[in-house]
Amino acid sequence: MKKEKPSKNVNCDIRFDNNPNGIFKAGDKVTGSVVLTLTQLKKVRGVYLLVTGFADTFWSAKVPHGPKNKKTKADFKGHEDFIRQKLYFVGSDTGNSIDLVTGVQYHYFKFDIPPNAPTSMEGKYGHVRYAIKVTLERPWKHDHNFQIPFTVLAKADLDANNPAFKNPVKVVDELRFYCWICRSNPLIVAGSVKRSAFVPGDSIELMLEVNNLSKEDVSEGVIKLQKVTRFTSQTQIVEQTQIIAENEMIKYEAVEIQKTLPVAKLSTVTFEKQFLVGPLTPTENRNSKIIQVGYQFDILIKPKLSTKKIELTIPIIIGSAGLKTEEAMSFVRSSGIEKLSAGLNRDQPSAPPPPYVEDQDSLYPISSLQRAYERDGSMEEWDGRNE
CATH class of the missing domain: 2.60.40.640 (Immunoglobulin-like)
Structure with missing residues (x-):
C-alpha cells in the first residue's frame, strides 16, 4: 500500500x-x-x-497458551x-x-x-x-x-407513547446477618425510578428506601449512574497466530456518584436523589454488533460492622433530544x-x-x-x- x-x-x-x-x-x-x-x-x-x-x-x-497453559499476551480486535x-x-x-x-x-x-x-x-x-x-x-x-x-447521531428518539418507557421501575433486595438461631431480622432495600427512559436535560428522581429491621447499623449507601460499554472482538492474536473467536470486554464508567447518610438499626429512612442527565451518548444496543452502550443505576448499601452488602441495579435508557444532544456532540467533534x-x-x-x-x-x-x-x-x- x-x-x-x-x-x-x-x-x-x-x-x-x-x-x-x-x-x-x-x-x-x-x-x-x-x-x-x-x-x-x-x-x-x-x-x-x-x-x-x-x-x-x-x-x-x-x-492461557501453549503446552502448560502459560499466561501469554493476546491482542483482541x-x-x-x-x-x-x-x-x-x-x-x-x-x-x-x-x-x-x-x-x-x-x-x-x-x-x-x-x-x-x-x-x-x-x-x-x-x-x-x-x-x-x-x-x-x-x-x-x-x-x-x-x-x-x-x-x-443514531436514531434514539424515545416514543413518548410507549408504555414500557412510562412505567416505573423498582428493585428490592434484603439481607440477614448471622445464621441459625442467631439469624437477624432483615435489612430491606428498595430502589425505584418513575420511568425508565430519559433524554439530556431531564432530571431523574431516584427513591431509595432503607428499612433496617436488623440490629446492624448501615454506614452509608452509594448510588452511581453508570455508563456501561460492551466491546466485542472477532479475532484473537497470540504470538502471531490469529484465531477467529468472539470475546467480550465490559467497562463501567461512573457518570455521577451520590451518597446517603447512615441508617441506624431498627429504623427506616427514605432518600430522594436527583440526577441531571447531561450530554451523554445515547443508548446504543441495536445498530452495532461490536460496541453497545447502556446506562444503569448501581446501588450499594454498606452495613457498618459486616462484610455483607446489598447491591441493586436499575437499567435505564438515554435517548437523544435534538439540539441538546447535538450541542454536546458539536463540542466533542471540535475537541x-x-x-x-x-x-x-x-x-x-x-x-x-x-x-x-x-x-x-x-x-x-x-x-x-x-x-x-x-x-x-x-x-x-x-x-x-x-x-
Whole structure:
C-alpha cells in the first residue's frame, strides 16, 4: 500500500452544505462540495472521494497458551463497516494518467447515511468513526490525501407513547446477618425510578428506601449512574497466530456518584436523589454488533460492622433530544478532531472546524461538555459493584 503524503502545492477544502459543524442524524442525505486549489500541475490517475463509517474494538489481555497453559499476551480486535462509498471526480483506478492544471476546481458529492448507523463515539478500547477523504491518486508516487471527520447521531428518539418507557421501575433486595438461631431480622432495600427512559436535560428522581429491621447499623449507601460499554472482538492474536473467536470486554464508567447518610438499626429512612442527565451518548444496543452502550443505576448499601452488602441495579435508557444532544456532540467533534485524524493515520484536515461558541442560553456550560468529552475519551474503569 502506497504511503500518503501531504503537498504544499495542493489545498483541499471539504464543505458540507448548510451544516458547517458536520453533525448529522442516521438516515440523513448529505451533500457538499470539494474545492481543490493547485499551484502546480499534477499528474494523477484519478481524484476520488471516499466516505467511511466504521467501528473498531481493540484491547490486550493475558490468556492461557501453549503446552502448560502459560499466561501469554493476546491482542483482541474487531471491525465493522457501516458506510464505505467511493466516488471518482476525475479519472478512474484503471485509467491512464491525467494532468491536473493549476487553478481552482469544484467537485460536488452526495451520499446517504444508513438509517441504522450508530452514534459516533471515542473510547479507550474502541470507537465509532465517520470520515470523508479526498485522494489525488498518483501513479508510482505517494498519494495526496485530505480528510475530515463528521459526526453521526443514531436514531434514539424515545416514543413518548410507549408504555414500557412510562412505567416505573423498582428493585428490592434484603439481607440477614448471622445464621441459625442467631439469624437477624432483615435489612430491606428498595430502589425505584418513575420511568425508565430519559433524554439530556431531564432530571431523574431516584427513591431509595432503607428499612433496617436488623440490629446492624448501615454506614452509608452509594448510588452511581453508570455508563456501561460492551466491546466485542472477532479475532484473537497470540504470538502471531490469529484465531477467529468472539470475546467480550465490559467497562463501567461512573457518570455521577451520590451518597446517603447512615441508617441506624431498627429504623427506616427514605432518600430522594436527583440526577441531571447531561450530554451523554445515547443508548446504543441495536445498530452495532461490536460496541453497545447502556446506562444503569448501581446501588450499594454498606452495613457498618459486616462484610455483607446489598447491591441493586436499575437499567435505564438515554435517548437523544435534538439540539441538546447535538450541542454536546458539536463540542466533542471540535475537541476530538485531532484525535480522530491521528487515529485514522491520515493527514490533518485541510481546514479546522469552526470554533465552539457557547450559547448564553445553553443547557450545559462549556466546562461540563469538556468533562463529558474527557470521560468518553478516558473510559475510566470502575467495576460498578465493589469499592
